[in-house]
Amino acid sequence: MKFLDEYRDPVAARRLLAEIRRAARRPWTLMEVCGGQTHSLLRHGIDVELAGVVDLIHGPGCPVCVSPLESIDFARELSLREGVLLASFGDMLRVPGSRGSLLEARAVGGRVKPVYSPMDAVDLARRNPDLQVVFFAVGFETTTPTTALAVRQAKALGLRNFSLLVAHVRVLPAMEALVESADCRVQGFLAAGHVCAVTGCKEYAPFVERYRLPVVVTGFEPVDLLQGILQCVRLLESGRPEVVNCYRRTARDAGNPTAQRLVGEVFEVCDRPWRGLGMIPRGGLKLRPEFQQFDAEVRFCGATVPAIEDHECHSGAVLAGRIKPKACPSFGTSCTPDRPLGAPMVSSEGACAAYYRYAGANHLSG
Amino acid sequence: MCLAIPGKVVRWIDSDPLLGVAEVEFGGVTRRCLMACVPEASEGDYVVVHAGVAIAIVDAEEAARVLAELASLPEKVEWLERDEEETQ
Numbered sequence: 001m002k003f004l005d006e007y008r009d010p011v012a013a014r015r016l017l018a019e020i021r022r023a024a025r026r027p028w029t030l031m032e033v034c035g036g037q038t039h040s041l042l043r044h045g046i047d048v049e050l051a052g053v054v055d056l057i058h059g060p061g062c063p064v065c066v067s068p069l070e071s072i073d074f075a076r077e078l079s080l081r082e083g084v085l086l087a088s089f090g091d092m093l094r095v096p097g098s099r100g101s102l103l104e105a106r107a108v109g110g111r112v113k114p115v116y117s118p119m120d121a122v123d124l125a126r127r128n129p130d131l132q133v134v135f136f137a138v139g140f141e142t143t144t145p146t147t148a149l150a151v152r153q154a155k156a157l158g159l160r161n162f163s164l165l166v167a168h169v170r171v172l173p174a175m176e177a178l179v180e181s182a183d184c185r186v187q188g189f190l191a192a193g194h195v196c197a198v199t200g201c202k203e204y205a206p207f208v209e210r211y212r213l214p215v216v217v218t219g220f221e222p223v224d225l226l227q228g229i230l231q232c233v234r235l236l237e238s239g240r241p242e243v244v245n246c247y248r249r250t251a252r253d254a255g256n257p258t259a260q261r262l263v264g265e266v267f268e269v270c271d272r273p274w275r276g277l278g279m280i281p282r283g284g285l286k287l288r289p290e291f292q293q294f295d296a297e298v299r300f301c302g303a304t305v306p307a308i309e310d311h312e313c314h315s316g317a318v319l320a321g322r323i324k325p326k327a328c329p330s331f332g333t334s335c336t337p338d339r340p341l342g343a344p345m346v347s348s349e350g351a352c353a354a355y356y357r358y359a360g361a362n363h364l365s366g
Numbered sequence: 367m368c369l370a371i372p373g374k375v376v377r378w379i380d381s382d383p384l385l386g387v388a389e390v391e392f393g394g395v396t397r398r399c400l401m402a403c404v405p406e407a408s409e410g411d412y413v414v415v416h417a418g419v420a421i422a423i424v425d426a427e428e429a430a431r432v433l434a435e436l437a438s439l440p441e442k443v444e445w446l447e448r449d450e451e452e453t454q
Contacts, residue, residue: 194368
Protein backbone atom coordinates (compact mmCIF):
# COMPACT_ATOMS: atom_id res chain seq x y z
CA MET A 1 0.00 0.00 0.00
CA LYS A 2 1.22 3.48 -0.86
CA PHE A 3 2.80 5.48 2.00
CA LEU A 4 3.27 2.22 3.90
CA ASP A 5 5.32 -0.24 1.83
CA GLU A 6 8.09 2.33 1.09
CA TYR A 7 8.72 2.52 4.82
CA ARG A 8 9.22 -1.22 5.15
CA ASP A 9 12.10 -1.35 2.65
CA PRO A 10 14.87 -3.54 4.12
CA VAL A 11 17.60 -1.78 2.09
CA ALA A 12 16.64 1.61 3.50
CA ALA A 13 16.42 0.06 6.98
CA ARG A 14 19.97 -1.33 6.65
CA ARG A 15 21.32 2.04 5.59
CA LEU A 16 19.67 3.72 8.54
CA LEU A 17 20.97 1.11 10.98
CA ALA A 18 24.49 1.77 9.66
CA GLU A 19 24.00 5.52 10.08
CA ILE A 20 22.75 5.12 13.65
CA ARG A 21 25.75 3.01 14.60
CA ARG A 22 28.05 5.55 12.97
CA ALA A 23 26.36 8.51 14.67
CA ALA A 24 26.27 7.03 18.20
CA ARG A 25 29.64 7.51 19.87
CA ARG A 26 28.26 6.24 23.16
CA PRO A 27 25.16 4.23 24.12
CA TRP A 28 21.94 6.23 24.46
CA THR A 29 18.65 5.42 26.18
CA LEU A 30 15.52 6.44 24.30
CA MET A 31 11.85 5.93 25.03
CA GLU A 32 9.33 5.24 22.29
CA VAL A 33 6.11 6.55 23.74
CA CYS A 34 3.51 4.62 21.77
CA GLY A 35 2.77 0.91 22.17
CA GLY A 36 2.23 0.63 18.40
CA GLN A 37 5.86 1.70 18.00
CA THR A 38 6.95 -0.85 20.63
CA HIS A 39 5.31 -3.66 18.66
CA SER A 40 6.88 -2.51 15.39
CA LEU A 41 10.36 -2.26 16.98
CA LEU A 42 10.11 -5.75 18.44
CA ARG A 43 8.48 -7.27 15.39
CA HIS A 44 11.27 -6.09 13.12
CA GLY A 45 14.02 -6.89 15.60
CA ILE A 46 15.22 -3.28 15.76
CA ASP A 47 15.84 -3.54 19.52
CA VAL A 48 18.18 -6.50 18.88
CA GLU A 49 19.94 -4.80 15.95
CA LEU A 50 20.69 -1.78 18.12
CA ALA A 51 21.71 -3.65 21.29
CA GLY A 52 24.62 -1.83 22.91
CA VAL A 53 24.04 1.25 20.74
CA VAL A 54 20.55 2.43 21.68
CA ASP A 55 18.58 1.03 24.60
CA LEU A 56 14.87 1.38 23.87
CA ILE A 57 12.66 1.80 26.92
CA HIS A 58 9.01 1.19 26.19
CA GLY A 59 6.63 3.96 27.10
CA PRO A 60 3.13 3.88 28.58
CA GLY A 61 1.44 4.56 25.23
CA CYS A 62 -1.06 1.75 25.46
CA PRO A 63 -4.46 3.22 26.38
CA VAL A 64 -5.91 -0.15 27.29
CA CYS A 65 -2.98 -0.77 29.64
CA VAL A 66 -3.26 2.51 31.55
CA SER A 67 -7.04 2.45 31.99
CA PRO A 68 -7.68 2.34 35.75
CA LEU A 69 -8.89 -0.90 37.29
CA GLU A 70 -11.80 0.97 38.88
CA SER A 71 -13.10 1.91 35.42
CA ILE A 72 -12.83 -1.70 34.19
CA ASP A 73 -14.63 -2.95 37.30
CA PHE A 74 -17.36 -0.32 36.82
CA ALA A 75 -17.73 -1.23 33.13
CA ARG A 76 -18.05 -4.87 34.12
CA GLU A 77 -20.67 -4.02 36.72
CA LEU A 78 -22.65 -1.96 34.17
CA SER A 79 -22.57 -4.81 31.64
CA LEU A 80 -24.29 -7.05 34.19
CA ARG A 81 -27.10 -4.56 34.86
CA GLU A 82 -30.51 -5.20 33.34
CA GLY A 83 -31.05 -3.28 30.11
CA VAL A 84 -27.44 -2.13 29.65
CA LEU A 85 -25.18 -2.98 26.71
CA LEU A 86 -21.48 -2.26 27.19
CA ALA A 87 -19.45 -1.64 24.01
CA SER A 88 -15.73 -1.03 23.60
CA PHE A 89 -12.69 -1.88 21.50
CA GLY A 90 -11.87 -5.60 21.40
CA ASP A 91 -8.64 -5.30 23.43
CA MET A 92 -10.44 -3.48 26.23
CA LEU A 93 -12.84 -6.39 26.66
CA ARG A 94 -9.99 -8.81 27.41
CA VAL A 95 -8.21 -6.74 30.07
CA PRO A 96 -8.57 -8.33 33.50
CA GLY A 97 -10.23 -6.13 36.10
CA SER A 98 -10.06 -7.05 39.75
CA ARG A 99 -13.20 -9.17 39.31
CA GLY A 100 -12.52 -10.49 35.81
CA SER A 101 -12.60 -9.06 32.29
CA LEU A 102 -15.60 -7.80 30.34
CA LEU A 103 -15.52 -10.91 28.18
CA GLU A 104 -15.72 -13.02 31.32
CA ALA A 105 -18.69 -10.90 32.38
CA ARG A 106 -20.32 -11.82 29.07
CA ALA A 107 -19.86 -15.49 29.92
CA VAL A 108 -21.96 -14.96 33.06
CA GLY A 109 -24.73 -13.07 31.32
CA GLY A 110 -23.26 -9.58 30.85
CA ARG A 111 -24.22 -7.71 27.67
CA VAL A 112 -20.87 -6.87 26.07
CA LYS A 113 -20.08 -6.06 22.45
CA PRO A 114 -16.78 -5.32 20.72
CA VAL A 115 -16.88 -2.40 18.25
CA TYR A 116 -14.38 -1.07 15.71
CA SER A 117 -15.31 2.57 16.22
CA PRO A 118 -17.29 4.67 18.75
CA MET A 119 -19.59 5.42 15.83
CA ASP A 120 -20.58 1.74 15.81
CA ALA A 121 -21.70 2.17 19.43
CA VAL A 122 -23.90 5.13 18.40
CA ASP A 123 -25.36 2.90 15.73
CA LEU A 124 -26.05 0.18 18.32
CA ALA A 125 -27.92 2.73 20.44
CA ARG A 126 -29.94 3.87 17.43
CA ARG A 127 -30.93 0.31 16.52
CA ASN A 128 -31.64 -0.80 20.11
CA PRO A 129 -33.86 1.89 21.66
CA ASP A 130 -34.77 -0.44 24.55
CA LEU A 131 -31.16 -0.78 25.67
CA GLN A 132 -28.88 1.73 27.36
CA VAL A 133 -25.67 1.56 25.29
CA VAL A 134 -22.53 2.55 27.20
CA PHE A 135 -19.33 3.03 25.21
CA PHE A 136 -16.19 2.51 27.31
CA ALA A 137 -14.13 5.29 25.71
CA VAL A 138 -10.39 4.73 25.99
CA GLY A 139 -7.58 6.16 23.91
CA PHE A 140 -5.05 8.91 23.44
CA GLU A 141 -5.37 12.09 21.40
CA THR A 142 -5.51 10.03 18.19
CA THR A 143 -8.82 8.53 19.29
CA THR A 144 -10.45 11.49 21.07
CA PRO A 145 -11.71 13.18 17.87
CA THR A 146 -13.46 9.92 17.00
CA THR A 147 -15.21 9.80 20.38
CA ALA A 148 -16.05 13.52 20.19
CA LEU A 149 -17.64 12.89 16.80
CA ALA A 150 -19.72 10.05 18.26
CA VAL A 151 -21.00 12.32 21.05
CA ARG A 152 -21.87 15.05 18.57
CA GLN A 153 -23.71 12.53 16.40
CA ALA A 154 -25.60 11.08 19.38
CA LYS A 155 -26.65 14.62 20.32
CA ALA A 156 -27.70 15.44 16.75
CA LEU A 157 -29.75 12.23 16.65
CA GLY A 158 -31.33 13.06 20.03
CA LEU A 159 -30.28 9.68 21.46
CA ARG A 160 -31.22 9.26 25.12
CA ASN A 161 -29.86 5.73 25.41
CA PHE A 162 -26.19 6.41 24.60
CA SER A 163 -23.51 7.34 27.11
CA LEU A 164 -19.74 7.18 27.63
CA LEU A 165 -17.57 5.80 30.37
CA VAL A 166 -14.67 8.16 29.65
CA ALA A 167 -11.10 7.02 30.26
CA HIS A 168 -9.40 9.23 27.64
CA VAL A 169 -5.82 10.19 28.45
CA ARG A 170 -3.27 12.78 27.28
CA VAL A 171 0.29 11.77 26.45
CA LEU A 172 2.33 14.85 27.29
CA PRO A 173 1.41 15.05 31.01
CA ALA A 174 2.40 11.37 31.34
CA MET A 175 5.78 12.08 29.72
CA GLU A 176 6.26 14.89 32.24
CA ALA A 177 5.40 12.55 35.13
CA LEU A 178 7.91 9.96 33.86
CA VAL A 179 10.70 12.51 33.53
CA GLU A 180 9.95 13.91 36.99
CA SER A 181 10.33 10.48 38.61
CA ALA A 182 13.64 9.98 40.39
CA ASP A 183 14.66 6.81 38.52
CA CYS A 184 14.00 8.04 34.97
CA ARG A 185 16.83 6.99 32.61
CA VAL A 186 15.32 8.37 29.40
CA GLN A 187 17.66 10.68 27.45
CA GLY A 188 15.39 11.32 24.47
CA PHE A 189 11.86 10.60 23.31
CA LEU A 190 10.34 9.24 20.13
CA ALA A 191 6.93 10.93 20.26
CA ALA A 192 3.84 9.15 18.92
CA GLY A 193 3.26 10.25 15.33
CA HIS A 194 -0.49 9.76 15.19
CA VAL A 195 -1.06 11.64 18.44
CA CYS A 196 0.94 14.51 16.88
CA ALA A 197 -1.15 14.27 13.67
CA VAL A 198 -4.00 15.54 15.84
CA THR A 199 -2.28 17.70 18.48
CA GLY A 200 0.67 18.95 16.43
CA CYS A 201 4.36 18.98 17.29
CA LYS A 202 4.48 22.48 18.75
CA GLU A 203 3.10 21.40 22.11
CA TYR A 204 6.40 19.63 22.85
CA ALA A 205 8.43 22.86 22.71
CA PRO A 206 7.82 23.86 26.38
CA PHE A 207 8.60 20.26 27.46
CA VAL A 208 11.94 20.30 25.63
CA GLU A 209 12.70 23.77 26.98
CA ARG A 210 12.00 22.66 30.55
CA TYR A 211 13.62 19.22 30.65
CA ARG A 212 16.36 19.70 28.02
CA LEU A 213 15.54 16.34 26.38
CA PRO A 214 15.12 15.94 22.61
CA VAL A 215 11.72 14.86 21.28
CA VAL A 216 11.50 13.40 17.77
CA VAL A 217 8.03 12.93 16.30
CA THR A 218 8.18 9.45 14.78
CA GLY A 219 6.04 7.15 12.65
CA PHE A 220 5.35 3.46 13.01
CA GLU A 221 6.95 1.58 10.14
CA PRO A 222 10.51 0.23 10.58
CA VAL A 223 12.07 2.91 8.36
CA ASP A 224 10.10 5.63 10.18
CA LEU A 225 11.31 4.33 13.53
CA LEU A 226 14.94 4.10 12.41
CA GLN A 227 14.79 7.65 11.05
CA GLY A 228 13.40 8.85 14.37
CA ILE A 229 16.11 7.02 16.31
CA LEU A 230 18.86 8.39 14.03
CA GLN A 231 17.56 11.94 14.42
CA CYS A 232 17.34 11.58 18.20
CA VAL A 233 20.89 10.17 18.42
CA ARG A 234 22.20 13.05 16.28
CA LEU A 235 20.50 15.60 18.55
CA LEU A 236 21.95 13.91 21.63
CA GLU A 237 25.44 13.64 20.16
CA SER A 238 25.46 17.33 19.28
CA GLY A 239 23.92 18.38 22.61
CA ARG A 240 20.82 19.91 21.01
CA PRO A 241 17.59 19.30 22.95
CA GLU A 242 15.06 20.16 20.23
CA VAL A 243 11.72 19.06 18.81
CA VAL A 244 12.19 17.54 15.36
CA ASN A 245 9.39 16.15 13.22
CA CYS A 246 10.43 13.01 11.35
CA TYR A 247 6.82 12.13 10.43
CA ARG A 248 6.10 15.17 8.29
CA ARG A 249 3.98 13.34 5.76
CA THR A 250 1.26 12.92 8.42
CA ALA A 251 1.97 15.21 11.39
CA ARG A 252 2.03 18.99 10.92
CA ASP A 253 3.48 21.49 13.39
CA ALA A 254 -0.03 22.74 14.19
CA GLY A 255 -1.62 19.26 14.03
CA ASN A 256 -5.21 19.07 12.79
CA PRO A 257 -7.05 22.24 13.95
CA THR A 258 -10.45 20.87 12.82
CA ALA A 259 -10.01 17.78 15.01
CA GLN A 260 -8.72 19.90 17.91
CA ARG A 261 -11.78 22.16 17.69
CA LEU A 262 -14.10 19.16 17.68
CA VAL A 263 -12.42 17.69 20.77
CA GLY A 264 -12.41 21.08 22.54
CA GLU A 265 -16.16 21.46 22.02
CA VAL A 266 -16.94 18.14 23.70
CA PHE A 267 -14.13 17.50 26.22
CA GLU A 268 -12.14 19.43 28.79
CA VAL A 269 -8.85 18.62 30.50
CA CYS A 270 -8.97 16.91 33.91
CA ASP A 271 -6.68 15.07 36.32
CA ARG A 272 -6.88 11.33 35.73
CA PRO A 273 -5.36 8.24 37.36
CA TRP A 274 -3.22 6.09 35.04
CA ARG A 275 -2.83 2.44 35.93
CA GLY A 276 0.80 1.95 36.91
CA LEU A 277 1.61 5.65 37.04
CA GLY A 278 -0.93 6.98 39.54
CA MET A 279 -2.79 10.27 39.36
CA ILE A 280 -1.49 12.45 36.53
CA PRO A 281 -2.37 16.14 36.75
CA ARG A 282 -4.09 17.23 33.51
CA GLY A 283 -3.54 13.66 32.30
CA GLY A 284 -7.03 13.05 30.97
CA LEU A 285 -10.20 14.41 29.41
CA LYS A 286 -13.79 14.52 30.66
CA LEU A 287 -17.05 15.57 29.03
CA ARG A 288 -17.86 19.28 29.20
CA PRO A 289 -20.88 20.17 31.38
CA GLU A 290 -23.06 20.76 28.30
CA PHE A 291 -22.52 17.10 27.30
CA GLN A 292 -23.01 15.66 30.78
CA GLN A 293 -26.18 13.83 29.72
CA PHE A 294 -23.80 11.46 27.89
CA ASP A 295 -21.66 10.75 30.97
CA ALA A 296 -22.25 7.15 32.15
CA GLU A 297 -20.86 7.99 35.59
CA VAL A 298 -23.62 10.60 36.00
CA ARG A 299 -26.35 8.46 34.42
CA PHE A 300 -25.50 5.36 36.45
CA CYS A 301 -24.29 5.44 40.03
CA GLY A 302 -20.47 5.13 40.09
CA ALA A 303 -18.48 2.23 41.48
CA THR A 304 -17.88 2.20 45.21
CA VAL A 305 -16.07 -1.11 45.66
CA PRO A 306 -12.29 -0.59 45.79
CA ALA A 307 -10.32 -2.35 43.05
CA ILE A 308 -7.68 -4.94 43.89
CA GLU A 309 -4.39 -5.00 41.96
CA ASP A 310 -2.81 -8.38 41.29
CA HIS A 311 0.56 -8.42 43.08
CA GLU A 312 1.98 -11.08 40.78
CA CYS A 313 1.63 -8.60 37.91
CA HIS A 314 4.40 -6.01 37.57
CA SER A 315 2.68 -4.05 34.82
CA GLY A 316 3.01 -0.79 36.73
CA ALA A 317 6.81 -1.01 36.55
CA VAL A 318 6.63 -2.04 32.88
CA LEU A 319 4.36 0.89 32.01
CA ALA A 320 6.65 3.35 33.78
CA GLY A 321 9.63 1.94 31.86
CA ARG A 322 11.35 0.83 35.10
CA ILE A 323 11.60 -2.81 34.02
CA LYS A 324 11.34 -4.63 30.71
CA PRO A 325 8.63 -7.29 30.42
CA LYS A 326 10.98 -10.25 30.70
CA ALA A 327 12.15 -9.03 34.12
CA CYS A 328 8.69 -9.79 35.52
CA PRO A 329 8.69 -13.21 37.26
CA SER A 330 5.22 -13.95 35.88
CA PHE A 331 6.17 -13.25 32.24
CA GLY A 332 5.49 -16.27 30.04
CA THR A 333 4.77 -18.49 33.07
CA SER A 334 1.67 -17.51 35.01
CA CYS A 335 1.02 -14.63 32.57
CA THR A 336 0.53 -15.29 28.84
CA PRO A 337 -1.74 -13.73 26.18
CA ASP A 338 -4.20 -16.59 26.73
CA ARG A 339 -4.25 -16.09 30.51
CA PRO A 340 -3.10 -12.50 31.05
CA LEU A 341 -2.57 -11.13 34.56
CA GLY A 342 -2.29 -7.56 33.34
CA ALA A 343 -3.29 -5.38 30.43
CA PRO A 344 0.17 -5.12 28.75
CA MET A 345 -0.01 -8.86 28.03
CA VAL A 346 -3.43 -8.46 26.40
CA SER A 347 -3.24 -5.49 24.16
CA SER A 348 -1.99 -5.29 20.61
CA GLU A 349 0.00 -2.34 21.94
CA GLY A 350 1.12 -3.77 25.28
CA ALA A 351 4.86 -4.20 25.79
CA CYS A 352 4.50 -7.65 27.41
CA ALA A 353 2.47 -8.96 24.46
CA ALA A 354 5.12 -7.57 22.08
CA TYR A 355 7.91 -9.46 23.91
CA TYR A 356 5.82 -12.62 24.06
CA ARG A 357 5.11 -12.52 20.33
CA TYR A 358 8.35 -11.23 18.90
CA ALA A 359 11.25 -11.66 21.33
CA GLY A 360 14.05 -13.27 19.43
CA ALA A 361 12.60 -12.20 16.08
CA ASN A 362 15.09 -10.42 13.88
CA HIS A 363 13.47 -9.78 10.53
CA LEU A 364 15.78 -7.04 9.36
CA SER A 365 18.82 -9.30 9.30
CA GLY A 366 16.94 -12.08 7.53
CA MET B 367 -5.06 1.74 19.52
CA CYS B 368 -3.26 4.58 17.74
CA LEU B 369 -3.03 2.36 14.68
CA ALA B 370 -3.96 4.43 11.64
CA ILE B 371 -3.65 3.45 8.00
CA PRO B 372 -3.26 5.57 4.86
CA GLY B 373 -5.91 5.15 2.17
CA LYS B 374 -6.90 6.96 -1.02
CA VAL B 375 -10.06 9.08 -1.11
CA VAL B 376 -11.97 7.60 -4.04
CA ARG B 377 -15.27 9.47 -3.80
CA TRP B 378 -17.00 11.90 -1.49
CA ILE B 379 -20.46 10.61 -0.62
CA ASP B 380 -21.70 13.29 1.78
CA SER B 381 -19.98 16.56 2.67
CA ASP B 382 -22.01 17.32 5.84
CA PRO B 383 -19.67 19.02 8.38
CA LEU B 384 -20.46 16.45 11.07
CA LEU B 385 -21.55 13.35 9.19
CA GLY B 386 -19.40 13.78 6.05
CA VAL B 387 -18.47 10.44 4.53
CA ALA B 388 -16.16 9.36 1.71
CA GLU B 389 -15.16 6.06 0.15
CA VAL B 390 -11.52 5.38 0.96
CA GLU B 391 -9.47 2.62 -0.64
CA PHE B 392 -6.86 0.62 1.27
CA GLY B 393 -4.83 -1.60 -1.06
CA GLY B 394 -7.87 -2.65 -3.09
CA VAL B 395 -10.38 -2.72 -0.21
CA THR B 396 -12.84 0.18 -0.08
CA ARG B 397 -14.44 1.42 3.15
CA ARG B 398 -16.66 4.32 4.09
CA CYS B 399 -14.83 6.70 6.41
CA LEU B 400 -15.94 9.74 8.35
CA MET B 401 -14.36 12.90 7.00
CA ALA B 402 -15.39 15.52 9.61
CA CYS B 403 -11.74 16.07 10.66
CA VAL B 404 -10.44 16.50 7.08
CA PRO B 405 -13.20 18.43 5.24
CA GLU B 406 -10.58 19.89 2.90
CA ALA B 407 -9.53 16.46 1.50
CA SER B 408 -10.00 16.02 -2.24
CA GLU B 409 -10.65 12.89 -4.24
CA GLY B 410 -7.26 11.36 -5.00
CA ASP B 411 -5.72 12.56 -1.71
CA TYR B 412 -4.46 10.01 0.78
CA VAL B 413 -5.87 10.27 4.28
CA VAL B 414 -4.76 8.54 7.49
CA VAL B 415 -7.71 6.68 9.00
CA HIS B 416 -8.09 5.68 12.64
CA ALA B 417 -11.15 3.74 13.90
CA GLY B 418 -13.14 4.69 10.81
CA VAL B 419 -12.32 8.40 11.04
CA ALA B 420 -9.83 10.20 8.77
CA ILE B 421 -7.56 12.23 11.06
CA ALA B 422 -4.97 13.66 8.64
CA ILE B 423 -4.22 14.19 4.95
CA VAL B 424 -0.91 12.69 3.80
CA ASP B 425 1.47 15.33 2.49
CA ALA B 426 2.81 13.65 -0.65
CA GLU B 427 5.55 16.28 -1.15
CA GLU B 428 6.95 15.72 2.33
CA ALA B 429 6.81 11.96 1.79
CA ALA B 430 8.79 12.31 -1.46
CA ARG B 431 11.35 14.54 0.24
CA VAL B 432 11.95 11.99 3.01
CA LEU B 433 12.33 9.15 0.51
CA ALA B 434 14.88 11.24 -1.44
CA GLU B 435 16.83 11.83 1.80
CA LEU B 436 16.85 8.09 2.40
CA ALA B 437 18.11 7.36 -1.08
CA SER B 438 21.04 9.72 -0.46
CA LEU B 439 22.33 7.71 2.52
CA PRO B 440 25.55 5.79 1.77
CA GLU B 441 24.98 2.25 0.60
CA LYS B 442 28.11 0.82 2.16
CA VAL B 443 27.28 -0.99 5.37
CA GLU B 444 30.23 0.22 7.38
CA TRP B 445 29.12 -0.95 10.80
CA LEU B 446 29.71 -4.55 9.83
CA GLU B 447 33.39 -3.68 9.46
CA ARG B 448 33.36 -1.85 12.78
CA ASP B 449 31.86 -4.94 14.39
CA GLU B 450 34.73 -7.01 13.13
CA GLU B 451 37.26 -4.52 14.49
CA GLU B 452 35.56 -4.57 17.88
CA THR B 453 35.64 -8.33 18.13
CA GLN B 454 39.31 -8.57 17.22
